[in-house]
Amino acid sequence: MSAASQALFANRWLPVLLVTPLALLIVVFFYVPIIQAFYWSFFLERPFGGGSIFVGWANFARVLADPQFWQAGRRTLLFMVVGSSLAVLIPLILAVAADRAIALSQPARNVLVWPKGVAGASIGVVFAFIFNPFVGILAPLNHWFPGIWNPGIDGTDAFITLIAAHVWGGIPFNFVILLAGLQSIPRTMHQAAAMDGAGPWRRIFDVQLPLIMPQIFLTLVLEFTESVTSAFALVDTMTQGGPGGATMLLVYKIYTDGFAGYDLSGAATQTAILMVFVILLTSAQFAFLGRRISYER
Amino acid sequence: MNAIDTAIRAAASSIALKGVTKSYDAAHQVIPPMDAEFRAGEFTVVLGPSGCGKSTLLQMIAGLERVSGGAIVIGGREVQNLEPKHRGCAMVFQNYALYPHMSVFDNVAYSLKVAGMPKPERIERVEAVARMLGLSELLARRPSQLSGGQRQRVAIGRAIVREPGVLLFDEPLSNLDAQLRHDMRLELADLHRRIGATTAFVTHDQVEAMTLADRILILNKGRIEQFDTPKAIYHRPASVFVAKFIGSPPMNVLPVTGDGSVLRLADGQVVVEAPLNGNFVLGIRPEDIVFGTGGPLKARLRYREDLGSHSVLAADLAGEVVRVATPFGVDIAEATDLSLSFPQARLHLFDAATGRALPGAIGAQ
Numbered sequence: 001m002s003a004a005s006q007a008l009f010a011n012r013w014l015p016v017l018l019v020t021p022l023a024l025l026i027v028v029f030f031y032v033p034i035i036q037a038f039y040w041s042f043f044l045e046r047p048f049g050g051g052s053i054f055v056g057w058a059n060f061a062r063v064l065a066d067p068q069f070w071q072a073g074r075r076t077l078l079f080m081v082v083g084s085s086l087a088v089l090i091p092l093i094l095a096v097a098a099d100r101a102i103a104l105s106q107p108a109r110n111v112l113v114w115p116k117g118v119a120g121a122s123i124g125v126v127f128a129f130i131f132n133p134f135v136g137i138l139a140p141l142n143h144w145f146p147g148i149w150n151p152g153i154d155g156t157d158a159f160i161t162l163i164a165a166h167v168w169g170g171i172p173f174n175f176v177i178l179l180a181g182l183q184s185i186p187r188t189m190h191q192a193a194a195m196d197g198a199g200p201w202r203r204i205f206d207v208q209l210p211l212i213m214p215q216i217f218l219t220l221v222l223e224f225t226e227s228v229t230s231a232f233a234l235v236d237t238m239t240q241g242g243p244g245g246a247t248m249l250l251v252y253k254i255y256t257d258g259f260a261g262y263d264l265s266g267a268a269t270q271t272a273i274l275m276v277f278v279i280l281l282t283s284a285q286f287a288f289l290g291r292r293i294s295y296e297r
Numbered sequence: 298m299n300a301i302d303t304a305i306r307a308a309a310s311s312i313a314l315k316g317v318t319k320s321y322d323a324a325h326q327v328i329p330p331m332d333a334e335f336r337a338g339e340f341t342v343v344l345g346p347s348g349c350g351k352s353t354l355l356q357m358i359a360g361l362e363r364v365s366g367g368a369i370v371i372g373g374r375e376v377q378n379l380e381p382k383h384r385g386c387a388m389v390f391q392n393y394a395l396y397p398h399m400s401v402f403d404n405v406a407y408s409l410k411v412a413g414m415p416k417p418e419r420i421e422r423v424e425a426v427a428r429m430l431g432l433s434e435l436l437a438r439r440p441s442q443l444s445g446g447q448r449q450r451v452a453i454g455r456a457i458v459r460e461p462g463v464l465l466f467d468e469p470l471s472n473l474d475a476q477l478r479h480d481m482r483l484e485l486a487d488l489h490r491r492i493g494a495t496t497a498f499v500t501h502d503q504v505e506a507m508t509l510a511d512r513i514l515i516l517n518k519g520r521i522e523q524f525d526t527p528k529a530i531y532h533r534p535a536s537v538f539v540a541k542f543i544g545s546p547p548m549n550v551l552p553v554t555g556d557g558s559v560l561r562l563a564d565g566q567v568v569v570e571a572p573l574n575g576n577f578v579l580g581i582r583p584e585d586i587v588f589g590t591g592g593p594l595k596a597r598l599r600y601r602e603d604l605g606s607h608s609v610l611a612a613d614l615a616g617e618v619v620r621v622a623t624p625f626g627v628d629i630a631e632a633t634d635l636s637l638s639f640p641q642a643r644l645h646l647f648d649a650a651t652g653r654a655l656p657g658a659i660g661a662q
Binding site for chain 2 (some may be wrong): 186188189191192194197198202206208210213
């Protein structure tokens with residue numbers, strides 16, 4: 001321990017003591033379940049406890065041979081790509097507008113942050129109501145074109161509803177991050193570009209976007225990982241995976257397999273696969289995107 | 298001389314300010330109506346303390362700030378309502394404002410790219426500018442890999458590559474250390490001699506103004522105090538403000554009273570014979586004061602700064618601090634009495650109420 005850190009803490013156990021509560025939380029609610037999931041994925045678990053049998057890779061073989069797993073995987077991927085892109089793109093547009101200090105941007109800046117305080121499940125309930133085919137905002141559409149919008153019956157409509165709710169919930173955080181990035185661009189940078197002849201639109205693409213690449217990258221990485229897991233609350237409150245499995249994302253399938261079907265080993269195996277996938281995805285993002293954004297201001 | 302020099306010399310346009318005003322709100326005018334002409338091909342320095350409106354003036358010429366009234370005419374064309382890109386101005390910013398995500402080449406070439414110039418021509422133009430500024434080896438680097446002086450040169454290259462009619466500098470040297478600032482000053486002077494662009498250069502540093510300018514425009518609270526050559530400004534300051542702003546150390550100014558035959562200091566000592574009545578401000582440069590035994594004015598030495606080449610003495614004279622520059626390193630104990638004399642030919646007289654110079658009243662004017 002260096003002299004400086006010893007100067008901060010007179011008692012060497014004090015820092016350990018301060019970190020313990022958080023460390024305990026992370027271990028109990030994150031690392032232990034993960035290790036448990038990986039462990040169970042190699043065993044056949046009895047649904048109500050009481051013994052397990054080691055089966056090697058048999059669980060993986062079973063899951064990977066299951067067409068429903070692949071279907072849920074494809075849907076998760078689609079949800080992730082479309083949902084995350086929109087959840088970054090829309091806040092980006094809003095942030096550029098707010099940064100331009102267009103009319104009403106000051107109140108808008110505050111209003112846009114509020115959804116951050118709303119829990120995923122609540123968003124689900126609200127959106128289920130908003131997109132309700134009979135009383136929601138799209139209800140008039142059904143009045144003119146009967147049957148065109150019904151997330152309760154049409155799988156595509158349900159999926160769109162799910163993505164809309166996810167994007168809405170993702171706007172505040174990404175908006176704040178991106179706006180902070182835009183506002184950290186010095187004014188003279190805009191002025192220099194204006195002197196160089198670049199108009200406002202051109203400046204967005206040549207100056208602003210390149211300069212907030214670190215922030216865009218951060219929001220994308222967080223969105224990609226979050227869209228895989230946080231979709232659970234939305235699916236659970238809005239569609240329960242329906243209609244006809246159209247919104248059965250992997251996280252929700254894991255939940256139904258494990259806690260409704262009591263296939264604990266299958267659910268654990270899928271959890272393990274999902275986790276490895278997210279880790280690989282994030283590493284790939286850092287490898288391919290992260291390298292291209294490194295520059296000093 | 299290469300193609301760029303010639304093109305810029307040919308493009309050099311005059312800037313005329315006609316009743317230009319700027320106010321951010323109705324109650325407060327940052328710049329009251331101003332008339333001035335920056336001649337084509339001249340190096341004009343806009344000099345003033347911080348908050349005098351000099352940067353605002355430059356930004357209005359560039360088109361980065363709107364004028365609140367009046368007209369700006371560049372090269373015979375009214376531009377006050379045009380976008381910056383249509384005014385034919387280029388600008389070097391205080392913090393350089395280089396694009397951190399672009400290479401030096403791309404930074405310099407950006408305006409050409411925006412203007413839609415074909416790539417081969419772009420490369421040729423950037424390389425010519427790079428040769429001129431000694432940047433040829435650095436074209437592939439990012440701004441973060443450059444030193445302060447190199448960044449400065451890239452910023453200048455970015456400005457001149459478009460062959461602008463007007464080159465604007467917004468305190469470009471204030472971020473550099475003393476040695477580099479000195480070197481860049483010489484480089485800028487040299488560059489101006491070569492390319493002959495109409496240049497407006499904003500600074501609060503009088504040394505930069507004196508050494509670089511063909512003419513200096515001195516601003517105080519948005520008003521022009523004086524607009525003249527460095528020599529005229531130094532030797533014939535038009536106001537007390539200018540007198541106190543220019544020179545290092547600046548001119549001494551002392552309140553005097555005329556009784557019709559002589560001007561007296563506050564303590565009654567007679568400075569000079571003059572048939573004037575009323576209150577005035579008398580100015581004399583530290584280097585013009587004759588110091589030695591036998592002078593008529595009695596002062597008391599407060600402290601001495603020995604600068605090697607010369608000393609600056611600060612003395613109490615009639616309740617004011619008077620600075621005297623002596624060309625040799627004299628050894629005088631502090632708190633001794635000094636005898637000074639003010640040669641009449643070196644005196645400047647200003648109106649006590651308005652602060653404006655009274656040329657021809659006595660002495661130098």
